[in-house]
Amino acid sequence: MLMTDDVRNGNGLVRPQSNDLLQFTPSMTCKNEIIVGVAEFYTVPAPQMLMCIGLGSCVGIAIYDVRAGVAGLAHAMLPRFDDGKDKQNAAKYADSVIYVMVDELIERGATKANLRAKIAGGAQMFQFISSDTLNIGLRNSDVAKETLKKERIPLVAEDVGGTKGRTVRFNPTDGSYSIQIGGEYSWI
Amino acid sequence: MVDNSGYKEIEIDALKEIGSIGGLHASTAIANLIKKDVMVEVSDCFIAKAETIPTSFGDREEIVAGVYLDAYSKGKGCMMMILPMKMAVKLSDYMTGRQHHEPWLFDEEDYSAIAEIGNICASSYLSAISKILDHVMLPSPPGVAVGMLGAILQYPASLVAEMSDYIVAIRTEFTIEDTRYPGFILYIPDPVSQREILEKLGVV
Incomplete structure (x- = not known):
């Protein structure tokens, strides 16, 4: 932009290729999405997009503060920290990852009262299991909702259950959560 | 895997x-069923943290058909069969005597x-x-799912x-006659069976 304007105004003075242009590119294209792997979570400032590929029974918990422009996305695999074997990674469990993520968001400048949450995932991929005790997807999303309630973070929208895996993208700029199931896209 | 996490080479x-x-x-069982050649690769053994399973066995966005079964012995292990869609349809065709065409739709019978x-x-x-x-x-009894790997x-x-923290996953790849991409069988033994296997084979 800057370059073409200068040329059009007849300055003849083409700006040297400074960082001016370069620093616009990432935020304008939003191409660089951070992919949140299983049992990981990331918190980022606004233009950065977050993404979870292939959410099956795992649940993708997005917590964000639009005013402060920070957001976090977690990919939790199991419901409860207390029931789990591995105590080293809090990001593995739907309840503990919320506590850790909220702390980190506040460190990044979010205000607790402005935090909102959206969750997706928790599908039951395999059809044969009838009892709820084995339905890890349902347990994951239930525990996530329960913990959000306990932390007094309003759950704005959810897309949980079903039998299909999801790929989700979270945009911290406006808090939109795009969900792709198969070839179909939806936003919550 | 570089990190053997306490397992010896043997x-x-x-x-x-x-x-x-x-x-x-x-x-051999499949080959007898569908009357086609089935080729088996040499098995791999993965020892890793449980959360790495979804990303360790190929492109995680690829659509595949998976069958899950519990393996009951003294403990409870997991047994999975993962088939690329085309291979799943072919196998189903050979078994039921039907013929699928281009869109490769996967229905109840499949x-x-x-x-x-x-x-x-x-x-x-x-x-x-x-x-x-x-x-x-x-x-x-088996459960079937079609979706992202x-x-x-x-x-x-x-x-x-x-x-448990660490898992041992034994993968055996196989191909049938006219499909290029292999499917695989994944056996994740529970710790009890694992120990028993190693004891019986005399390596502990």
Whole structure:
């Protein structure tokens, strides 16, 4: 932009290729999405997009503060920290990852009262299991909702259950959560 | 895997051997069923944290058909069969005598055909191992899912993560005559069976 304007105004003075242009590119294209792997979570400032590929029974918990422009996305695999074997990674469990993520968001400048949450995932991929005790997807999303309630973070929208895996993208700029199931896209 | 996390080279070889024995029995069973050649690769043995399962076995966004079964012995292990879509449709065609065409749509009949193939595979795999271990091993009724590989593998991953930190996954790849991309059988033994296997093979 800057370059073409200068040329059009007849300055003849083409700006040297400074960082001016370069620093616009990432935020304008939003191409660089951070992919949140299983049992990981990331918190980022606004233009950065977050993404979870292939959410099956795992649940993708997005917590964000639009005013402060920070957001976090977690990919939790199991419901409860207390029931789990591995105590080293809090990001593995739907309840503990919320506590850790909220702390980190506040460190990044979010205000607790402005935090909102959206969750997706928790599908039951395999059809044969009838009892709820084995339905890890349902347990994951239930525990996530329960913990959000306990932390007094309003759950704005959810897309949980079903039998299909999801790929989700979270945009911290406006808090939109795009969900792709198969070839179909939806936003919550 | 570089990080063997406490497993000796010889123990890993023994677990691979189990995969080969089971995989060969399973492939013979499929070959008899569909009257086609089934080729089996040498088994791999993965030792890793449970959360790495969904990303360890190929492109996690690829759409595949998966069959899941519990492997009951003294403990409860996991048994999975993952088939690329085209191979799943072909297998179902050979079994039911139908003929699928271009869009490769997967319907109810294909689901139950694939469930049956998974069941036969797992049963023969486990009965081969049970002969080594000298006690009964049985698969549970199968469950079928079609979806992203990563999403499907999350199910065994979270089941295993509830039981133990590190998992041992034995993978046996196989191809049938006219498909290029291999499907694979994944056996994740529970710690009790694992120890028993290693003891019976005399490597502990």
